[in-house]
Amino acid sequence: MGFTNPRVYNEVNELSRRIHELDPNHPTTTTISAIDEEMVALVRERAPDLDFISLQAYGALALMPKAISYLRSGPFMITEWGPLGHWEVGKTRWGAPIEQDSTEKARHYLNGYRTLIEPFLGPGLGSYAFLWGQKQERTHTWFSLFTETGESTSAVDVLQFAWTGRAPANQAPTLESLRLARRPATDSVRLGAGRSYKAKVVVADPDGDPVTYRWRVKPESTETVVGGDLEAGIGDLEGVFAGDTDKAEITMTAPDTPGEYRLFVMVFDGHGHAAHANIPFLVHGKRR
Numbered sequence: 001m002g003f004t005n006p007r008v009y010n011e012v013n014e015l016s017r018r019i020h021e022l023d024p025n026h027p028t029t030t031t032i033s034a035i036d037e038e039m040v041a042l043v044r045e046r047a048p049d050l051d052f053i054s055l056q057a058y059g060a061l062a063l064m065p066k067a068i069s070y071l072r073s074g075p076f077m078i079t080e081w082g083p084l085g086h087w088e089v090g091k092t093r094w095g096a097p098i099e100q101d102s103t104e105k106a107r108h109y110l111n112g113y114r115t116l117i118e119p120f121l122g123p124g125l126g127s128y129a130f131l132w133g134q135k136q137e138r139t140h141t142w143f144s145l146f147t148e149t150g151e152s153t154s155a156v157d158v159l160q161f162a163w164t165g166r167a168p169a170n171q172a173p174t175l176e177s178l179r180l181a182r183r184p185a186t187d188s189v190r191l192g193a194g195r196s197y198k199a200k201v202v203v204a205d206p207d208g209d210p211v212t213y214r215w216r217v218k219p220e221s222t223e224t225v226v227g228g229d230l231e232a233g234i235g236d237l238e239g240v241f242a243g244d245t246d247k248a249e250i251t252m253t254a255p256d257t258p259g260e261y262r263l264f265v266m267v268f269d270g271h272g273h274a275a276h277a278n279i280p281f282l283v284h285g286k287r288r
Helices: 008-022 035-046 059-071 102-120 154-164
Strands: 030-031 052-056 076-081 124-129 173-181 189-192 196-204 214-217 249-252 260-267 272-282
Touching: 008 035, 030 076, 030 124, 035 052, 035 059, 052 214, 052 272, 059 076, 059 102, 076 102, 102 173, 102 272, 124 173, 173 260, 173 272, 189 214, 214 249
Parallel strands: 030 052, 052 076, 076 124, 189 272
Antiparallel strands: 173 196, 196 249, 214 260, 260 272
């Protein structure tokens, strides 16, 4: 990614050749961060010693039905795929990316595997869902199949179903909606500094388990790194909630300082599973 001299792939080929000399049974590959015909042709021309090409694709996975015409000329693997990336989703009026909630992501994983990966297995050697863990990338939930405390989300459930044909015995809660000041994230929510607002999440549990809630407010990420580079975690703001927050509807006081923030809710079923959603919001004005 970001190379300017195509001869870099001549060097990749030389590295592959040397690895094969040391261990003929050691497969080699290199990763392309796009599904692009010219890039695939370039790598195959300059690095023929590679055993297969690796692809990273999020929203671009939708290109597979057309791309298979040139990908099938050699083996490949989708070594990174998952929800829509923060560079691919809709944004608020001030440019904050609008993240899919955990239920929307689960649908995206299942549809992506069934329609854009499974039909092309053959020349396609397989795939790796991302991220089988937890990390901070713009938010702490964006690419994470698990929460910070280890609970699995609906995406894990659907991946198990896609791979085995069997759903888990107990499944994660599902989200129907999240509203802040009665508005969804797509409404570009603006709040007055220091004023109080209601937030409400509507959730269901497929197993009828009682659920608990955790609400948090964080400053919006200002990171600009690309390629999944390390990002520092973002701390929670204190003193923004009134009363008991283990509820589906809570009262939140907008921060005194104007700027960009994000409201998060996590819903737990008590059986090691969770659902999550967030809304970016903009605080304006001064506290009255």
